[in-house]
Amino acid sequence: MVKTIEVAPKMSIQAPAPRRHTTCEMVKVGPDLYKAVPKTRDEFVRLTAASVETLGLGISYRSLLRLVSSGFVQGQKVTPQIWQFSLDSYYDHVRRCVDDPDFWSKDHPDQNLKKYTSVIR
Numbered sequence: 098m099v100k101t102i103e104v105a106p107k108m109s110i111q112a113p114a115p116r117r118h119t120t121c122e123m124v125k126v127g128p129d130l131y132k133a134v135p136k137t138r139d140e141f142v143r144l145t146a147a148s149v150e151t152l153g154l155g156i157s158y159r160s161l162l163r164l165v166s167s168g169f170v171q172g173q174k175v176t177p178q179i180w181q182f183s184l185d186s187y188y189d190h191v192r193r194c195v196d197d198p199d200f201w202s203k204d205h206p207d208q209n210l211k212k213y214t215s216v217i218r
Contacts (some may be wrong), residue, residue: 122134172186
């Protein structure tokens with residue numbers, strides 16, 4: 098989505114609309130002093146074990162791949178070996194799980210598996 102932003106009187110530019118979620122790189126600017134610099138990302142992030150770990154999503158690569166391939170998280174298969182996923186969609190999924198205690202329970206992981214399996218099939 099593109100948004101028109103006025104940067105000076107009678108001067109506008111076309112810029113992408115801001116995303117709900119963004120990632121930052123911590124850049125050292127002095128001794129024991131860091132600055133968070135937002136990283137520009139496309140809507141989809143490449144799904145690799147390294148990207149999942151770097152983003153600190155709290156989920157394994159295989160689990161996220163299953164969520165994407167089954168439609169719980171928005172994503173796409175770019176080539177036979179390359180998948181991408183939407184960071185916003187992932188966080189929406191996490192929020193839905195937290196908001197619906199009947200669907201997800203930390204105390205009963207065996208029930209969670211059965212519920213996911215019933216939705217996938």
